[in-house]
Amino acid sequence: MAFKNKFKLWSVAGLAAFCTAVLIWYGTGLHPYWPLLWFAPLPVLLFSTTTHRRVVALVAFAAMMAGMCNLWEYLGVLGLPTAVRVIVLTPQALLFAIATLVFREILIRDAPWRALIAFPATWVLLEYLQSLLSPHGTFASLSYSQLEFLPFLQCASLTGPWGMSFILLLFSAAISVCWHQYKIAARVSLAIALTVSISIGLILLWGSLRLAQSPSVQKVSVGLIASDGSNIGIAEPGIATEKLFHDYIERAESLVAQGAKVIILPEKVGVVVDAQQEAADAIFQPFVNRTHSVIVVGMVTVAASRKYNEARVYRPALPALRYEKQHMLPSFESHLTPGTSLTHFEMPSGIWGVAICKDMDFTDPARSYGNAGVGLLLVPAWDFNLDSFLHGHMAIMRGVESGYSIARAAKGGSVYVSDNRGRVLAETMSVAAPFSSLIVDVPVSNEVTLYRRWGDWFVWLTTIGLFVALVSLVRERRAR
Secondary structure, eight states, X not given: OHHHHHHHHHHHHHHHHHHHHHHXXXXXXXXXXXXXXXXXXXXXXXXXXXXXXXXXXXXXXXXXXXXXXXXXXXXXXXXXXXXXXXHHHHHHHHHHHHHHHHHHHHHTTTOHHHHHHXXXXXXXXXXXXHHHHSTTTTTTOGGGGGTTOHHHHXXXXXXXXXHHHHHHHHHHHHHHHHHHHTTTOHHHHHHXXXXXXXXXXXXXXXXXXXXXXXXXXXXXXXXXXXXXXXXXXXXXTTHHHHHHHHHHHHHHHHHHHTTOSEEEOOSOOEEEEGGGHHHHHHXXXXXXXXXXXXXXXXXXXXXXXXXXXXXXXXXXXXOOEEEEOSSOOTTTSTTSOOOOOOOEEEETTEEEEEOOGGGGXXXXXXXXXXXXXXXXXXXXXXXXXXXXXXXXXXXXXXXXXXXXXXXXXXXXXXXXXXXXXXXXXXXXXXXSSSOEEEEEEEEEOOOOOHHHHHXXXXXXXXXXXXXXXXXXXXHHHHHO
């Protein structure tokens, strides 16, 4: 009998872990199918109240660990050995196990409302802390799985990625709580179902109405260029870099002839040492003077004993501006010096700003650019082909959070433009030879958002709710 009971327990445990792992595998990763993640935690949450906490922790950890292995190949492309890949994936699995245990401990003590809040609140707090400690910022946030669900994406303008992760997990938690409470207290179960359904319905209705708004704003014609193939690396300093710069200028000429007012080139096109900076400037400055356009060029600049990942901005009859990348990709860019300041400038259509690739994995400097009044952010970038959708499109959320359009030109990925609602206005992959290019009219508008004003307020609000739930749990245990 004991063997039969154990076999049944571990069979159900395995099924719960398997179902959640499959939903996470296809609901997250490099090409997520967004509806699946709404249901992904549900099998483990339903199982969590049926057995001992140690089994629950193991099942939750295994389910998330297996599901997040959808990034295994990508982590290999980043050059991480097997042991390091396991270490990188482990925090997500631990977060999920902790959040599931908190949910279980509260729910089995007949506190359904507190359990409903505690599960997503625990995840959001830990996800936020991870974003502060990790060199990859918000990369691990579940919210990026929803980039194509535009009505829901509008939630980022209120709460940043944190509110989106919270609602995602609240949905599964509500179903699990209702299932658990139905035979115990049907009225409570019904009240929770109605409350969560109405809340999510109102969020999606508001998001749909926000998408339907089309305020009259100024537009500017933006040209984006990227070159893969033999040019996918960084050109060596000197003749190789100058030749590639001239090749880009030749392509930029055709975009300007079509009406482009600003041209964006990818990150790290070539290397320019201090002594050769004048020669590089002499390639781009006459072009913008003659065409009355602006061009943004990504390059590695070597000055004295330091190297910078820089975006250089050339404007007609004005000194070149420079922006130094603030967030570096570990190992690949550990030898580069991070920048600390913003670069934005006034144009007839509004204020334009400049950031580089991985800067868009973090909520700042993006939020600071919004507070500076930027209506269009120009982003040179470099992706790894595999991550052209997930990592390449993370910048879209920054535009929704802080209220401006994004124009991003990446080699090894795609060139695209998105507006402050997260709609991709145009996109093409960078694999075309010898150059991929795009020209599109982009709205230049700085819209004030709640997230831009109040920052991570939602994290602190949910943390207070979680604290109250945990304090109540401790008091009840002591009372017993």
